[in-house]
Amino acid sequence: MRSIDAAFTKFDDPYYSNIRTAYQDYATPQLEDQYSKAKQQLAYALARGGISDSTIAGERQAALQKEYDINRGALVDEALNQEKQARSAVSNERSSLVSQLNASADPAAASAASAAAANNLSLRPTFSPIGQMFTNIAASLAASQPTATDGTGILGQIAKSNLFGSKTATGTGNATAAGSSRIVN
Incomplete structure (x- = not known):
């Protein structure tokens, strides 16, 4: 049991916090890039319609900002979800190793298995791209110009x-x- 505990000591709160931070560091530039492009498309569409300084422009810019704020919150939520998934994976693997040790009563095998499991779990997780986060607010201007x-x-x-x-x-x-x-x- 000590070998399992020793192998899993590196999975502490800072470890999980680093996973959350890593996801935010990965996804935030993607969100910012999409937001920048959406703002640019909106500015071009407003200029094409000659309504850059209109109430419609203000409403659309506010809608885009609101969508950004919602997406930023979703990104933070997903970072927390990544942290929870890592906690769950570590907990499940540790429980599985303890069960194997109790069933086999072979401390050497449990030690080797826990070291291998801890190494696999400590690999940096891979994240998927965030996908399209903004609706095409600029496209809806054509019908309302x-x-x-x-x-x-x-x-x-x-x-x-x-x-x-x-x-x-x-x-x-x-x-x-x-x-x-x-x-x-």
């Missing part, structure tokens, strides 16, 4: 809907003056 030239933007849709009496025979939005003749003082 007020000045879309093909009539699909908000103003084009209003013109086609005959809202405010603005529908023409072709539905292009070249409105004729229609409305009330009543003058309000």
Whole structure:
């Protein structure tokens, strides 16, 4: 039993903390890169639509920041999950070795097995890439741009809907003056 305990002494709180930190160090640059690209795509889309200084721009930038904050929290949660998985793997392996020792009563075999298991468990874990973390906020601008030239933007849709009496025979939005003749003082 002492050989198992001795082999597993390196699996302490700093060891698990290092796994959490290693995951954050691995995933954070990926998140930051994706966020930077998403901000750039949003800025380009806003500029293309001529709405860089609009309320829509502020709303989209706030939505992107909120998505970043959520993803940053998810990254921290996944780092904690990696730490918990490592704790679980070490605990399971230690329990398995103790069971083998109790079943075989062979301390030499338990010592060799615990040393091998501890070496395997102490290898640096491999992490998977984080995947796409941001929705394409910039792509959704095309349908909401007020000045879309093909009539699909908000103003084009209003013109086609005959809202405010603005529908023409072709539905292009070249409105004729229609409305009330009543003058309000």
